[in-house]
Amino acid sequence: MTRLDDALAALQGNEPLNLSRRATLLAGFGGGLLLALGIPQRPARAQAMGGLAHARKVPSYLTIRPDGRILLQNPFAEGGQGIHTAVAQIVAEELDADLAAFEVQTAAAGPDYQVLFNGTRRVTGGSFSIRNSFAHFRVLGATARAMLLAAGARRLGVPAAELGTEPGFVVHAASGRRIPYGELAEEAAALPVPGDAQPKAGAWRLIGTPASRLDTRAKSTGQAQYGIDMRVDGMLQAAVVHAPRAGAEPGEVLNEAALREMPGVHSVHRLPGAVAVLADSFWRARKAVEAAEVAWTALSGEPVVPEDFSSAGMRDALRTQADAPGNPASDMQGDAATALRDAAKVVTADYDAPYLAHAQLEPPSATVRFNADGTLDVWTPNQAPEAFQGIAARESGLAAEQVRIHTPLLGGFFGRHFTYGSIHPMNQAIRLARAVGKPVKVIWTREEEFSRDAYRPMGFARLRAGLDAAGRIIALHATVPGEGPVAKHFGAARMGNPPVDSSAVEGVAFKPYAIPNRRVEWVHVAHPVNVGFWRSVGHSMNDFFYEAFLDEVADAAGADPLAFRRAHLAGQPRHLALLDAVVDLSGGWRRGPFEAADGTRRARGLAMASPFGSEVATVAEVSLRDGEAVVHDLFVAIDPGSIVNPAIIKAQVESAACIGLSSAAFEEVVFEGGRPQQRNFDTYRILMRGEMPKVHVRIVESGAPMGGVGEPGTPGVPPAVANAIAVLTGRRIRSLPFARHRLGQA
Amino acid sequence: MVEITVNGATRQVDVEGDTPLLWVLRDTLGLTGTKYGCGVAQCGACTVLVDGAAMRSCQVPVDSVAGQKITTIEAVEADPVGARLVAAWVALDVPQCGYCQSGQLMAATALLKDTPKPSEADIVAAMTNLCRCGTYNMIAAGIRQAADAA
Numbered sequence: 001m002t003r004l005d006d007a008l009a010a011l012q013g014n015e016p017l018n019l020s021r022r023a024t025l026l027a028g029f030g031g032g033l034l035l036a037l038g039i040p041q042r043p044a045r046a047q048a049m050g051g052l053a054h055a056r057k058v059p060s061y062l063t064i065r066p067d068g069r070i071l072l073q074n075p076f077a078e079g080g081q082g083i084h085t086a087v088a089q090i091v092a093e094e095l096d097a098d099l100a101a102f103e104v105q106t107a108a109a110g111p112d113y114q115v116l117f118n119g120t121r122r123v124t125g126g127s128f129s130i131r132n133s134f135a136h137f138r139v140l141g142a143t144a145r146a147m148l149l150a151a152g153a154r155r156l157g158v159p160a161a162e163l164g165t166e167p168g169f170v171v172h173a174a175s176g177r178r179i180p181y182g183e184l185a186e187e188a189a190a191l192p193v194p195g196d197a198q199p200k201a202g203a204w205r206l207i208g209t210p211a212s213r214l215d216t217r218a219k220s221t222g223q224a225q226y227g228i229d230m231r232v233d234g235m236l237q238a239a240v241v242h243a244p245r246a247g248a249e250p251g252e253v254l255n256e257a258a259l260r261e262m263p264g265v266h267s268v269h270r271l272p273g274a275v276a277v278l279a280d281s282f283w284r285a286r287k288a289v290e291a292a293e294v295a296w297t298a299l300s301g302e303p304v305v306p307e308d309f310s311s312a313g314m315r316d317a318l319r320t321q322a323d324a325p326g327n328p329a330s331d332m333q334g335d336a337a338t339a340l341r342d343a344a345k346v347v348t349a350d351y352d353a354p355y356l357a358h359a360q361l362e363p364p365s366a367t368v369r370f371n372a373d374g375t376l377d378v379w380t381p382n383q384a385p386e387a388f389q390g391i392a393a394r395e396s397g398l399a400a401e402q403v404r405i406h407t408p409l410l411g412g413f414f415g416r417h418f419t420y421g422s423i424h425p426m427n428q429a430i431r432l433a434r435a436v437g438k439p440v441k442v443i444w445t446r447e448e449e450f451s452r453d454a455y456r457p458m459g460f461a462r463l464r465a466g467l468d469a470a471g472r473i474i475a476l477h478a479t480v481p482g483e484g485p486v487a488k489h490f491g492a493a494r495m496g497n498p499p500v501d502s503s504a505v506e507g508v509a510f511k512p513y514a515i516p517n518r519r520v521e522w523v524h525v526a527h528p529v530n531v532g533f534w535r536s537v538g539h540s541m542n543d544f545f546y547e548a549f550l551d552e553v554a555d556a557a558g559a560d561p562l563a564f565r566r567a568h569l570a571g572q573p574r575h576l577a578l579l580d581a582v583v584d585l586s587g588g589w590r591r592g593p594f595e596a597a598d599g600t601r602r603a604r605g606l607a608m609a610s611p612f613g614s615e616v617a618t619v620a621e622v623s624l625r626d627g628e629a630v631v632h633d634l635f636v637a638i639d640p641g642s643i644v645n646p647a648i649i650k651a652q653v654e655s656a657a658c659i660g661l662s663s664a665a666f667e668e669v670v671f672e673g674g675r676p677q678q679r680n681f682d683t684y685r686i687l688m689r690g691e692m693p694k695v696h697v698r699i700v701e702s703g704a705p706m707g708g709v710g711e712p713g714t715p716g717v718p719p720a721v722a723n724a725i726a727v728l729t730g731r732r733i734r735s736l737p738f739a740r741h742r743l744g745q746a
Numbered sequence: 747m748v749e750i751t752v753n754g755a756t757r758q759v760d761v762e763g764d765t766p767l768l769w770v771l772r773d774t775l776g777l778t779g780t781k782y783g784c785g786v787a788q789c790g791a792c793t794v795l796v797d798g799a800a801m802r803s804c805q806v807p808v809d810s811v812a813g814q815k816i817t818t819i820e821a822v823e824a825d826p827v828g829a830r831l832v833a834a835w836v837a838l839d840v841p842q843c844g845y846c847q848s849g850q851l852m853a854a855t856a857l858l859k860d861t862p863k864p865s866e867a868d869i870v871a872a873m874t875n876l877c878r879c880g881t882y883n884m885i886a887a888g889i890r891q892a893a894d895a896a
Contacts, residue, residue, distance in 0.1 A: 080843030080879045212839055219844030220835040222779020222819030226845060229778035237773070263762060281761070283769035361783045361791055361845045361878050411781070411845030412878045446784045647839065651884070655842055658880025681788035681876060690870040692882035 051132065053119025055139035056193055060112035062091070062144050064185035068168055070097060073107035075115050075133070077124040077383055077417075078215065079360075079410030080655070081710045082648035085213045086130055087137055089644055093206040094141025094199050095148075096165040097181065102214060106407035109385040109400075124383040125415060125533060127612035127708020130644055134706060138199035144188075146197035151188035152179055167205075210647030215409070227381045227408040228443060230367040235439035236266050236278040238432055239285035242423065242452050243273050243296045245674040246529060247304030250275045251295035262288045271431055273300065273423050278432060282443055305528050305674040311458065314671070315352055318460035318525055321481035322350065326521030327498035329509035334517030339475035343466025347556045349549055351463065353541035353736040354668035356456035356534055357678070359686055362411020363449045366425035369439035374398070379406040380426045383417045388426060391419055395430045414659065415533035420454035420489065423530075447679040454532025455669055457484060459541040461508055463549045466517075471557035473568060476515045478508045480542070481523040485533045488526075499524075503533070507542025507715060512575050512610055513550075513568040529671065535659055539611040539715035544664065544736065547607035547719035552732060561606050561723065562589050574615060574639060574702050575608065581637035582606075582617040585698045589619075592727055596623070602632065605723025609715040614640040614707030618657075618716030620693075622724035627742040629725050631661055631693040636713055638697065641704040649709050654695040656713030662687035664718035665738045685739070748808050752777070753821035763809030767801075768792045770808045771818060779819035779848045783876070790875025793849035794818050800856035800872075819848035827892070828855045834891040842879035849875045854889050863893050 054060070063071040072091060078084040084104035092099045107113040115133045116122050145165060152170035153160040156177060164171050169178045218224040243249065250270045253259070259268050259277060264284035269276045275292050279285035298304045340346060366380035376396050382388045385405040393400040410417060425442040433440040444452070459482055466475035484503030492499050500522045502509075509520040534540055554564035562579065569575045583589045592603035600623040609616045619635040634657050643649055666685040670677045678684035697713075718736065726732050729744045748759050750767075752775060759774045766785075771777045771794070780803060783791035787802040794803045795817040822828035831854050834840075841847045850873070857864055857872040864872070869886050877885070 080841075082842070213841075215844065216836050216839050216841055217832075219841040219847050220832050220851065221823065222777075222848045224844050225778070226781075228782065229772075231776070231778075281769060281773040283761075283765050283773065359878055361781070361789060361843070361876065363782065410843060412843040414878070443782070446786075651839070651842060651881075654883065655880040658882070659878070662880075680786050681784045682786055686876060686878065687880070688876065689873045689882045689886070692880065695883065 051118070051135050052139055054112050054115060055136045056143045056195060057112045058140065058144045058147065058193055059189070060110070061140055064181050066182045066185070068101055068180055068182035070102050072102055072104045073113070074104050075107050075113035075122045076129045077106045077407050077410055077413070078104070079124070079413040081652055082213055082645065083124070083129050084215060085211065086644050086648055087133070088214060089206050089211050090134060090137040091141040093204055094138050095145050096167055098167045099206060099211050099214070101168060104214060106385070109389040109403070109405045122384070122386065123418070125418065127711045131613060131706040131708055134644070139197070142199045143194060143197040146194045147188040147191055148181055148184050150191050150194070151184040155179060155184065155187065207644050208646070211645055213648070224409055226362050226411045227367070227379055228362055228365040228411070230365070230379045230408065230441060232367060232369050232439045235367065235369070235441055236280065236436065237282040237285050238276045238278050238429065238440055238442040239282060239289040240271065240274045240276045240428060240442060240444065240448060241289050241292060241294070242448055245305045245307065246273065246423070246452065247300060247302045248296040248298055249273060249300040251297045254293040254295060255291070259288045259292060262291070267436060268292070269432060269435060271428050274428065276428060276432055276442070278436060278440065286445060303528070307674050309528050309671055309674040311354060311671045314458055314527070315460065318352070318458070318481045319350065321523045321525050322460065322462035322479050324479070324481065324523045326479055326481070326523035327500050329500050329505045329520040329522065330496070331509050332519050336475045336477040336517040336519035339517035340464055340466040340477055343475055344469045345467040345556055346464060347467070347553050348462070348464045349552060349732070349734055350460070351545035351549065351734045352460045353458065353544065355458045355529070355671065356663055356667050357450050357453045357669050357684055358414045358416035358534060359684060360410070360412030360414055360416050363444050363446055364425050365441060365443045366429040367439065367441040368426065368429040368433045370433055375402045375404065376430070377404045377406065378426055379408060381410045381413065381417045382407055383413060384419065387419045392426060392430060395427050396434065414535040415537070416453070418533060420530055420532050423452055446681070450669070450679045450684060451676055452530070454485070454530045456534030456540060457482060457527055457531040459504070459538070459545070461542065461545040463545060465549070465553045467553065467557050471559055473513070473515045473553060475517040477518070478520045479523060480505050480508055480520065481525045483524060483526050483531065484538055485531055487524060488531050503538045505538060505542065507539040507609065507611070508546050510610060511546060512572050512608070513565070514571060515568065535656065536611055536711040536714040539609060539711070540660070540663065541736070543607065543609040543611070543715035544718035544722065547609070547716070548722045548732065548734070551605070551723045551726065560591065565606070565608065574704060577702065578608070578615050578617045578637050578639050578700060581698050581700050582619050582635055585637055585696055586619045586633070586635040600630070601728065603724045603727035605720040605725070605727065607716040607719035607723065609712065611712045611715055612708030613705065614638055614709065614712040616712050616716050618720040620717065620720035620724050622721055622728065624728055624744040627744065629665065629721060629738055629743055631721055633694045633696065634661070634717060634720070635696045636698070636716065637700055638712060639700040639702045639704065640707040640709055640712070642701050642706050643699060646699055649699055650697045652709050653697045653713035656711060657695050657717050658687060658692060660714035660717030661693070661721065664721055664736055665691070668737055668740070748812055750808060750812055750816060751814070752816045753818060753824070759808065761808060764807045767794070767803040767806040767808050767811060767816070771803060777818050777820055781845055781848055783846070788876070789846070790853060791846050791849040793852040793875060795852055795856055798856065798859060800853045819852060822851055822855060825855060827858045830892040830895050831855055831858065831888065834888040834895065838884055838888050838891065840881055840884040840888045842881055846875055846877045850877065850885050854885070854892070858889065858893060862896055864889065
């Protein structure tokens with residue numbers, strides 16, 4: 001959302017942004033002051049095509065103003081992944097408009113924006129967006145262009161067939177007449193929405209180009225508005241403290257009377273699992289709530305995280321299940337157990353990875369306002385407006401249609417902003433606003449966020465590989481005890497039969513290597529703490545387990561890791577091409593150790609991953625200093641099949657690689673006594689500027705079905721770096737993060 | 747009541763003197779370009795200039811900066827160095843989610859005003875703000891481009 005009006009208002013004065021004024025301006029954008037394309041809405045011909053169910057609902061998506069500005073309602077949330085620009089780029093291509101003419105916002109909850117899963121649902125996640133809506137937005141743009149052409153034909157009194165377009169104009173070549181889209185929008189709106197407009201067959205003008213992002217200037221001048229920046233007239237601000245251990249309830253607030261005397265304090269409230277203070281500013285609310293003396297109880301009826309729960313204990317609990325029989329993942333083949341018994345050599349290893357925080361830089365918040373007409377407005381960072389709408393309706397006792405979910409720009413998300421249960425600022429704000437009859441904004445401090453995140457789950461795998469006499473893998477048997485967000489939040493309904501949590505096994509299962517006997521088993525071991533989707537989900541650790549183990553197996557076979565992978569990918573031209581690409585990008589394969597020009601002793605590690613429909617090959621160049629790994633360069637070749645914006649893809653791969661390295665090197669949430677020990681960035685270390693490697697990205701367009709982009713750059717980095725470290729130290733790191741180990745002699 | 751000077755304007759704010767400057771900017775003055783990320787001076791999202799020096803406003807009590815010149819992201823382009831940095835940020839499409847970028851730009855402005863041609867080591871030393879999207883290399887490229895444009 002690039003809100004030009006807000007930007008101007010804020011530049012002109014220091015007064016607080018006033019939401020009711022903003023709401024008026026935005027309402028005007030789609031309403032009577034401005035001419036909306038496609039109003040009144042005409043029923044489009046029923047679309048039987050799966051991915052195109054809503055593709056001709058032009059009025060729901062596009063508003064062209066008289067000045068030619070184009071407002072696009074994007075089903076997806078913008079949180080840095082560039083989706084507002086990329087979607088506009090597709091529409092601009094087919095509409096034949098300037099990309100710079102677009103303003104994009106995330107669409108409100110509603111049926112017309114269910115562009116995923118055959119037109120039935122939407123989320124921003126799973127690296128789904130472009131690959132699943134590319135066809136939708138092409139048809140949408142083409143349909144809108146056809147409407148403008150039809151309007152132009154009426155205006156000029158010529159057959160539509162004589163007309164064409166140039167970006168932003170309907171053009172009659174024979175007479176040289178040109179009409180700006182903005183002048184035709186009202187007329188076009190009165191015409192039926194055609195059901196047969198087809199996307200371009202010819203060369204693309206915008207798709208495939210590194211077009212500039214639409215929101216850069218707003219984000220570089222402090223004008224971009226995030227959920228935490230929201231303000232509505234008459235609102236109170238809330239700060240909360242949650243129970244020290246999740247699941248406990250507030251009993252009495254022992255010093256409530258004293259808290260109410262503190263400056264600016266309005267009231268003190270008990271909420272499920274938390275205490276809140278409402279005040280006239282966030283700081284005053286925070287000071288008061290942090291002074292609250294609360295008697296916490298275990299009377300909620302919800303399970304309370306046990307007092308003796310710890311990360312170390314959880315790791316042991318997973319390990320004890322590592323030989324238990326589990327349910328096999330669907331890519332099972334042959335008879336792994338027998339083949340392992342008959343193998344010439346067997347390699348076995350246990351790997352684990354810790355709980356992680358999302359650590360998106362914008363702490364969670366929610367602003368809610370009950371309106372006089374019985375409706376409810378909610379502004380909160382989210383990746384799933386309809387899911388939040390349903391929860392808000394339940395929490396407020398309203399019908400879903402009475403709840404408007406506004407999705408602002410997200411200050412990072414990485415999976416944080418799905419619904420992970422009822423402990424959420426939105427639920428809290430709704431209760432508080434109901435209680436006091438005023439609009440309320442709840443902000444979680446960083447400390448509260450780190451104590452109530454839905455963590456990347458701790459993971460564990462026991463891997464067993466059998467080699468034949470020729471040094472080929474004939475058997476792989478992996479057991480993954482644990483629980484991913486799918487099992488945690490969706491249960492058996494999404495896990496097939498026998499139930500397997502794909503979010504727990506992906507990256508150990510579904511690998512491309514030709515192994516005749518393989519079995520990946522999942523043993524359900526539940527986490528007592530909340531877990532969620534974290535950038536690349538199961539891949540974020542499982543590809544580390546698998547690809548680091550694969551190097552161990554290659555070592556056991558006496559093989560070079562690159563040659564070993566190639567030998568097991570003989571029938572996979574797409575993967576072989578990707579290996580060639582990353583080797584070429586990195587100037588030729590050299591495992592090392594070798595001495596670099598700066599005198600450091602370096603090595604390289606290699607890893608592959610197949611996440612979210614894309615294929616990735618990663619090479620890391622690493623040295624050691626003061627017992628830590630120094631990653632100098634990451635070379636990443638990614639094959640997403642085909643692409644929309646190479647600049648955004650490169651930025652996403654670099655971003656994903658950074659978080660992958662950060663997680664592998666430094667990050668862990670450690671539970672002791674049922675509580676997370678890391679409550680802020682002073683103890684939860686994430687990668688900083690000085691630790692950022694150069695990231696070299698090569699995009700390979702194989703023409704395979706379009707894959708995801710936002711997450712696939714992450715999973716290859718931890719194993720590539722770990723494999724390089726093993727070359728330098730002769731020692732395998734099987735437990736993340738690296739920071740837990742002192743590396744090498746230096 | 748505390749009197750402070752923000753972006754050239756003198757403002758009277760009715761808050762306790764120990765209120766962090768961050769929350770005075772955001773809640774009292776509505777200057778939400780300055781961001782809250784951690785509250786403990788770790789992430790740098792709240793960075794502003796106080797008499798030209800980069801400071802993490804979440805740890806600056808408002809009464810400690812009375813009489814000093816406070817500059818926030820909203821006025822960064824009024825400074826020629828800040829304007830060059832913004833231009834470089836836009837030209838290179840530096841931001842991703844954008845949440846840290848106000849602080850990054852303020853830190854970069856302080857760096858270039860002090861060290862117009864920074865080395866890589868200068869950039870590492872000055873730019874300690876966190877970016878969860880991993881735009882660090884683009885930020886450094888932006889700083890170098892702005893430095894070269896001077």
